[in-house]
Amino acid sequence: MKRNLLHPRPAMAGGPRALARRTGGLPAMSAALVLAACSSLPVIVPDMALPAAPVQIDGPHRPLSAARSREILARLQRDNTAGDIFERHLAVEQAVSDSPLLAGNRVRLLEDGPDVYRAMISAIGAARDHINMETYIFEADEVGQRFADALIAKQQQGVQVNLIYDSVGTLDTPAEFLQRLRDSGVHTLEFNPVNPLAAKAGWAVNQRDHRKLLIVDGRTAFLGGINISSVYSGGSFSRHSKRRPDGALPWRDTDLQLDGPVVAEFQKLFLDTWQRQKGEPLAQRKYFPPLPPQGKEVVRAIGSSPDDAFSLIYVTLLSAINSAETEVLLTNAYFVPDPQLLGALKDAVSRGVDVRLVLPGTTDSALVFHAGRSYYDELLRSGVKIFERRKALMHAKTALIDGVWSTVGSTNLDWRSFLHNEEVNAVVLGTAFGERMRAAFERDIADSEQITLEQWRRRSLDLRVKELFGRLWQYWL
Template sequence: MFLGSINHASFNLRSWLARSATLLFFYSSLVGCATVPDADAVINGTNSDANPRVMGAKGPLTAKQSKALFERLGLNAQNSDLFKRHLAVEQEIAESPLVTGNSTRLLRDGEQTFDAIFDAIRSAKHHVNMEYYILENVEHKGTKLADLLVAKRQEGVQINILYDSFGSISTPPEFFDRLRKAGVKVLEFNPMNPLERRRIIKSPNDRDHRKILVVDGHTAIVGGINLSVNYQSRPFDATGDKKMEHWRDTDLEVRGPVVAELQKLFFDQWYKHLGEKIDDKGYFPPLKPNGIEVVRVIGSGPDHEISRFYVTLLSAIRNAEKTIWITNSYFLPTKGMKQDLMDAARRGVDVRLLVQGKSDVQATLAAQRSHYSDLLEAGVKVYESDHAILHAKTVVIDGVWSVVGSSNLDHRSVLYNDEVDVIVLGEVTGKEVESMFKDDIAKAKSIQLAEWKRRPMLQRLNEFFSRFFQNIM
C-alpha cells in the first residue's frame, strides 16, 4: 500500500529522518492519473480451444498425459468447460507453465510462516534467496533473523537478498550493513534516494511487493507475509488479552518442480535491477515429483502491458459456476474487476468477499466501503474482519482453482507493483483454502444491505471523496 509500510512497530526515527527528504522526490513522481489497461481485449482474443502448457518433472506433458492428468483432477467431465477458457488465457498471459508433481502447505499467520521460514533457512546447505517488500530483523523463538543468516553464511551457504526500498524504509541501515559485512549479497530495489538511482530507470512509484523465499532450489515459501515484526504477534496470550495487534495473513510452502519457476523469477528480478553476478551452479537442482498438485507461478509487474495475474483472475471469475470466495486486505477494485464480481453474483455464483474491518492504513477503509452498496445490491456477500488486521490475499473458485500471493485487489497492484501469485489446481488445496475462509468469516462481521443503507451521511461523504484517491493508495 501507498502509506502502510512506514506504519509498523519497528519504526526507527533516526534512520527514517535521515532518508525522509527523499519522500519529496517520490511524491513528485506519483502518477495518479494512470489507468488500468483493458483486459477484455486480451481475454477475448484468447483461443479457448488451446491446450494449456503443462510441465512435468521431465519436461512438457503430451496431450495424452495432460488429458489423463485433468481426468485425475476431475477437470475433464463437468468441470472441463469451467476451466477451459481461463486455462487458455493463463497460457497466453502468464508466460509460465502449469507444473505437475508438487506439494503445497498453507501457512496461517506469522507463527506458522516464521516456523517454516526459519526452519527452511536452518536446513539450507547451498543457498538462500530472499525477495521481500518489508525486511526487518524479526525474531522467532529467541532467534534473530540477522543472527541466523550470518551463521548460515559462515557455514558457507550463499545468501542473496533483494528488498524494496520503500517497503523497508523503517529498517535500520545497520541491519543490512551487518549482512553485507558477513558476505551476504544485498540488493535494494528501486532506491528512494535519488542519488542512488542513477543507473536505475524506473518510476519511484514502482515497488517490489513480492514475498519469496527459496532454499536450495527445492523449497519455496510465498504469499502475503512480510518479514516484519508485525507478524511476531499472536492472536491472544494465556489470559485472553491481546499482546499486540494481530495480523491475519497467509503464505504457501511449495516443494517440487515448480520451485524452479520461483527461482527463475527471483533471478530475473535480481538482474533486471543490476544485481551483481551470481554463479547459478547448484541453484537449479533436478527436482523430482513431490506431490500431486498442479501449480502455476505468475510474476506480474509494470514492465508488462497489463498485469498477468489481473487478467488471469478476471478470466477465472468470468468462468466461475459455483463459488468465488476472496480474502483480500486492501480491496479497492478496478472498474472491470468490480463489474465481473457483480455479474458473477447476478448469474447465481456464490460470491463472498472478506475484507478489512480495521486497517493499518485508515485512509483505505472509506474508499473500500464506497464499493459496498453496488456489490451488496448485486448479491455479493461482504464480510469485514475486525478482530485482527487482515493482510491475506487468497482466492478459491469452485473449490478447485486457488490462489495464494502478494497481489492486492487494488490499482496499485495492477499498475505499479511487482507481484507474485501462485495458482494451484485441484480439490485438495481448494478445500483447504475454503476451510480457512469459512474459519475467517465465522469471526467476521457480515455487512447487510438494509443496515448499510442506514449508515450516517457523514460516513457516505467520506467514502465518496476517498474514492477519488484509491488509485494511489
Template sequence: MIVLLSILTGCASLGAEPAAEPGHVVAPPVAVVVEGRQGLQDEARSRQAIEQAEAEGRSRAFKAHLARLTALGETLSSNNSVDLLIDGPATFDAMFDAIKGAEHRVFVESYIFEDTDIGKKMRTHLLAKKAQGLDVRIIYDGVGALTTSGRFFDSLREGGIEVCEFNPVGVDEGRAAPLDVNHRDHRKLLLIDDKIAFVGGVNISSVYSRGSFSRDEAASDEGESGEGAGWRDTHARLSGPVALELLRGYEDTWHRQACGGPPFDLPERDAGQAEPTPGEPDDRLVLAILSQGDGDSGRFYRALLGAIETARSSIHITMAYFVPNPTMLDALKAAARRGVDTQLVLPGKSDSLLVLRAGQARYDDLLDAGVKIFERHDRFLHAKTAVIDGVWSTVGSSNLDWRSFLHNDEVNVVILGREVGQQMDTLFAKDREAAERVTPEAWSDRGLGRRVMEMVGQVWQYWL
C-alpha cells in the same frame, strides 16, 4: 515524500440457520434421493451418486479454468506439493526449518524487513548458512524497509550476504535513486535451493510474532480487545518445478535492479521438456505469476479476472486491500447475478483509512448485485487469497487494488486442484465466521461523514 503503503494483501455452511419468524416453522432438512435406472436408490447409493456428480462438476470446473489460463498464454507445472501456512508463527517456523536444511542457496525477497525479533532471527539463520558456504542473497524494498536501520543491513553484508535495496530512496552502493518512487517491490518470497519456495502475504515483521485466531494470543498484551494479536495472513510452502520458475524470477529482479554480486549459476531450462498437462481431473497444477510494475504489471489481474468470469459455482475472496477497478467490479457483480455464490471477507479496520473507504465505496453496487460482504473487525486482516469453484486457488502478495495491479512488483501462485481448494474454502469459512455480515439495510444507514470519506478515497485510489 509520497506515503506508500505496506500493501500489498471443505466448504462450510454460510453461517447459522436463520431463526424462525413468529408464526413460522423451520422445516427439517430433507434427504436427497436419486432416481436411477432401477428406480429410486437407497440412501447410501443416493449419497454416492451425488458425490460422483459433485466430483464431475469439479472436474468440469477444473478443465474450464485450465482452458482459461491456457488461453491467456500461461504455462502451469505439474508434480508440485502445496502446504498452506496460517499466520506468522506457522510461516516462520516452516521458513526457518527450510533454511536449516538448505544445501546450496537461500534467497529472500521481502517488502518489509524489520530489525526486530523476527528480523534478527532471520538474520541469524541466514548468516549461519552463509558461514557454511551457501549463496545467500536478500532483496528488500527501499520504502517498505525505510524504518530499518542501515546498520542492520550492513551486519548482513559484513557476514558475506549479498544485500540489495529495491529502488533505493537515496544512493545505495553507487546506484542513484530512481525517479519512479511509486514503483515498489511488494513481493514476499523465500527460495531454498532449486526446489522449495515460500509465497504469500507475510512480511519479515514483528506484527506476525503471534497468531490471529487464538483468544489467548489476542489477550496476551491488550486484554480482550484483540489488539495484541498478530496479523491475520496466509502463506504457502511449495516444492516442485514451480520453485525453479520463481527462482528465475528472482534472478531477473536481481539483474534489473543492477544488484551486482557473483553469477547465479542456475540450472538451464530443458529445451526438450514437454508442456505440462493434467493427468487425472484432480491433478494439482501450479502457476507462478511474477508481475512487474515497470513491465507486465497486469498479469495476475488478468488471471484473477479470467477466473471470476469463468466461475460456475462459487467465488470466495479474502482481501486485505480491496479497491477494484470498474472491470473487476463489473465481473464480481455479473458473477453474483448469474447465480455464482460470490462472497468477500474484507477488513473492517486498516492502516490506511482512505484505502478502506475507497473500497467501501463499492459496497452499494456489490450488495445490490447480490454479493455477500463480511468484515473482520477483531483482527488486522492482511491475507490476499481467493478460491473459485473449489478448484482455482491463489495465495500471494497482490491485493485487489490499483497499486498491486499497476505500480508494484508482486508474486502470486495459482493452484488448480480440489485438495487445496477444499483447504482454502475451509479457511475462508473460518474467516467468515469471525467476521460481521454487511447487510444492505445497515449499510444504507451509514453517516454523511463516512460517505464523504468514501468519495475522497475514490479520488486518490490510483495513488493509494
C-alpha cells in the same frame, strides 16, 4: 502464447501509500504524485474464445507427452466433482499466461505468522547451497533479528544468501541492521532506492517490490502476504487468538510452501529482478537443481511487474472471475476495485454465482480502508456478500473460484498492486487444494461480521465523508 484479449484502459496512478504513511502523510504523497506517470489497466474480454488446442501440462524437465498430460488431467477431473467447470478453468488458465502449468508439486497452506515463520526458519536452517529472499518489509524487531541471525549463520556455513528488500518498505529499518547482513557476506540489493543517487537501474520511486518470496536451494519456495515483522507474532483465529506483546491485534495472513518443479519458475522471477535492478554478480551456485515430483498438485507461478505491458496476475484473476459458474470467494487486505473488477464481481452475481468477500474490519491504511468501503453500497445492491474480519487485522490475499481455481500471493485488489508493484502469486488447480482453501475461508467467515445493505445505509455521516475522501485518492493509494 498469450491470446490477444487486451486493450488499453487509461488510468492515472501515483506515489505509494506506504511512502506517505512512513514519511509524513499527505505532503509526501503529494510530492510522489508529481513523480507519477500515466499507466493503464488491460481490458479483459469476458467472453473470449477458448483455445482449441489441448491443455498442456509440463513436467520437471520438459513438456509432458500428450498421453501423460491427458492422464494427469483425467486424474484431476476424477478428483473433481465440478466436471466441466474444471475443464473451463484449465482452458482459461492456458489462454491467458505464458508460464507453464507444472505437475508434481506439493503445496502446503500456511496461515498466520507463527506457522509461516517456523516453516521458513526450518527451511533456512536446512539450506545447503543457497538462499534467495525477496521481501517488501524487513524490520529490525524481534522477528527481523531472528531471521537475520538465521541468514547470517547459514552464510557463515558457506551457504550463499541473496536478499532483495524494498527501499520504501525498509525506510524505518536502521542502516546498521542491513549493514550487519552485508558484513557477514550476505549479498543485498535495495529495490528502487528512494535516494536517486543510489539507484542503479534508473530512479522509479513509484515502482515498489511488494513480493514476499523465499527460495531455499532452488527446491523449496515460500510466498504470500507475510513480511518480516513482529506484527505477525500473534495467532488470529478465535480458537487460539493471541494478541501481540504490545497488546495490538494480531495480523491474519496466508502463505504457501511449495516443493517441486514449479520452484524453478519462482527462482527465475527472483533472478530476473536481481538482474533488472543491476545487482552485483551473484556467486555461482546450483540455482536450478533437478526437481523431481514431490506431490500431485498442478501449479502455475505468476509474477507481475510494472515493466511488463500489463499485470499478468490481474489478467488471470479477471479471466477466472469472468469464467466463474458457482462461486467466487475472495479474501483481501486492500480492496479498492477498478471499474472492470467491480463489474466482473457484479456480473458474476447476475449469472447466479455466489460472490463472497472477506475484507478487513480494521486496517493500517485508513485511506485505502475507506476508499474500498465506498464501494460497499454498490456491491451489496448487486448481491455481493461482504464480511469484515474481526479480532485480527486482515492482510491475506487469496481467491478460490468454483472450488477448483485457487491463488495465494502478495497481490492486493487495488490499483497499486495491478499497476505499480512487483507482485508474485501461485495459481493451484484442482479440488483437493480447493477444499483446504475453502476450510480457511470458512474459518475467516466464522470470525467475521456480515455487512448488510440495510445496516450499511445507516452508517454515520463521518464515515461517508471519509469514504468520499478515500475515493478521491483511489488511483494513487
